[in-house]
Amino acid sequence: xxxxPSPIVSIRNLGKTYASGFTALRDVSLDIRRGEIFAxxxxxxxxxxxLINIVCGIVNASSGTVLADGxxxxxxxxxxxxxxxxxxxxxxxxxxxxxxxxxxxSRGLFGRPPNPVYLEKVLRSLSLWDKKDSKxxxxxxxxxxxxxxxxxxxxxxxxxxLDEPTAGVDVELRRDMWQLVRELRESGVTIILTTHYIEExxxxxxRIGVIRKGELVVVEDKHVLMRKLGKxxxxxxxxxxxxxxxxxxxxxxxxxxxxxxxLVYTFDTQxxxxxxxxxxxxxxxxxxxxxxxxxxxxxxxxxxxxLVHDESRGGGKEARA
Ligand SMILES: Nc1ncnc2c1ncn2[C@@H]1O[C@H](COP(=O)(O)OP(=O)(O)OP(=O)(O)O)[C@@H](O)[C@H]1O
Numbered sequence: 001x002x003x004x005p006s007p008i009v010s011i012r013n014l015g016k017t018y019a020s021g022f023t024a025l026r027d028v029s030l031d032i033r034r035g036e037i038f039a040x041x042x043x044x045x046x047x048x049x050x051l052i053n054i055v056c057g058i059v060n061a062s063s064g065t066v067l068a069d070g071x072x073x074x075x076x077x078x079x080x081x082x083x084x085x086x087x088x089x090x091x092x093x094x095x096x097x098x099x100x101x102x103x104x105x106s107r108g109l110f111g112r113p114p115n116p117v118y119l120e121k122v123l124r125s126l127s128l129w130d131k132k133d134s135k136x137x138x139x140x141x142x143x144x145x146x147x148x149x150x151x152x153x154x155x156x157x158x159x160x161x162l163d164e165p166t167a168g169v170d171v172e173l174r175r176d177m178w179q180l181v182r183e184l185r186e187s188g189v190t191i192i193l194t195t196h197y198i199e200e201x202x203x204x205x206x207r208i209g210v211i212r213k214g215e216l217v218v219v220e221d222k223h224v225l226m227r228k229l230g231k232x233x234x235x236x237x238x239x240x241x242x243x244x245x246x247x248x249x250x251x252x253x254x255x256x257x258x259x260x261x262x263l264v265y266t267f268d269t270q271x272x273x274x275x276x277x278x279x280x281x282x283x284x285x286x287x288x289x290x291x292x293x294x295x296x297x298x299x300x301x302x303x304x305x306x307l308v309h310d311e312s313r314g315g316g317k318e319a320r321a
Contacts, residue, residue: 006070007031008159008190009055014064016050016214024050025214028064032159037181037191039205039222041198041304047214048194049089052161056086069158082110085152085160085189089167095137099128099147102136103154110155122153125183142173149180153189160184162193166200178204198304210307218307232297234265234276239289246286252279263290 009032016025024047032038040048053059055066057077066073071080094102103119123129126146131139136147145165152160162181166174174197181204185191195201201208201222208225210218218225241260245252252275253266263283267274283290 004034006034007067008034008069009192010065010067011051011055012065014051014054014066015062016047016054016059017062023214025054025061028211028214028216030209030216030219032190032192033207035185035188035190036206037185037193037204038207038209039201040192040194040209040211041201042194042211044196046211048211049163050214051211052086052163052192052194056084056161057081082155083158085155085157087148087152087160087162087165089163096135098133098135099123099139099150100132102147103150106151107154112155118156119150119154122150126150126180142169142176145169145173145177146180153184157189159190159192162191164195165193166195166197174200210304212307231266231268232274232295234267234279234293234295236263236265236283236290237261237292238263239291242288246288248286249282263288 009030011028011030011032014025014028015023017023028047028051040051042048050059054061055068055073057073057080060074066080068080069083071083073080094105097105100119100123103123104114104116107115107119120129123132126149128143128146128150131143136144139147149162165181166177169177178200181191181193193200193204205222208218208220208222209216235257237258238261242256242263243260245254245256245263255264255266256262257264265276265279267276
């Protein structure tokens with residue numbers, strides 16, 4: 001990580017209303033720290049791509065400001081854009097060009113002088129060096145995706161946006177991409193990625209932002225987020241199935257599962273008392289026996305689903321993927 005404490009991307013009160021009248025972003029403020037991997041999560045249509053496109057100068061904001069490494073994206077558009085590499089969702093088609101010509105051309109677009117040594121380093125780090133003379137159309141899907149990353153890195157950006165980097169790729173390539181992103185971060189590039197795969201954020205991100213209906217609802221260190229919002233569940237496999245939660249226990253955070261054969265107790269990982277001892281005693285008093293019990297902790301996926309869906313329902317308790 002860098003010693004410079006100023007954020008590398010600073011987004012203030014950003015809003016976007018498209019010409020159609022649809023408001024895709026509302027008052028989004030966010031600082032991205034130098035050298036971090038930041039994952040932006042949100043359901044389809046939440047506004048992730050709109051946010052990225054504004055920072056990259058592809059879409060104009062309706063209100064608010066963005067600084068990229070200190071450069072205002074509107075007043076100093078070119079300087080700001082030089083700092084940024086964008087790996088888009090879609091594969092664009094330079095089908096007939098070679099890998100080498102493609103990355104060299106991308107670099108030239110930014111007005112950078114040729115630097116074959118740097119481009120060789122990029123291609124080698126992406127395991128593309130031995131494909132440098134291949135035409136893009138002759139590459140596998142995974143290799144094409146690497147070419148997109150090489151193009152985005154061609155002008156030596158400090159900030160790399162990856163929009164759904166592993167959508168539609170197989171498990172093995174996904175792991176390779178994760179490794180690659182970590183290596184890029186090691187080399188000093190700040191990474192901002194959007195993803196639908198919570199596993200991806202859980203695996204890689206230092207911090208996580210959750211966007212829902214154009215609003216940033218949470219920005220938090222990944223571990224803090226998991227600790228804060230993580231719930232634990234205790235599942236009791238009952239000796240005899242129950243039709244319903246006994247009246248004496250209504251009001252407790254209990255749910256029936258497995259066709260009445262299991263009782264699930266949800267408790268807060270941060271609470272001083274879990275309430276488990278009391279629960280077990282009360283079950284004993286009611287003559288409800290159990291043959292097995294196990295506890296589980298919510299994954300980031302469950303936390304995400306509960307954030308995105310429960311808030312829209314006004315705050316339910318269920319957090320299941
Ligand atoms: N040019 C446009 N004109 C009008 N509405 C648009 C335009 N572009 C996007 N939108 C709308 O803005 C909303 C946010 O879109 P955006 O692509 O930013 O979402 P997203 O979070 O990236 O979704 P996904 O995960 O599906 O990529 C969507 O409802 C979309 O239909």
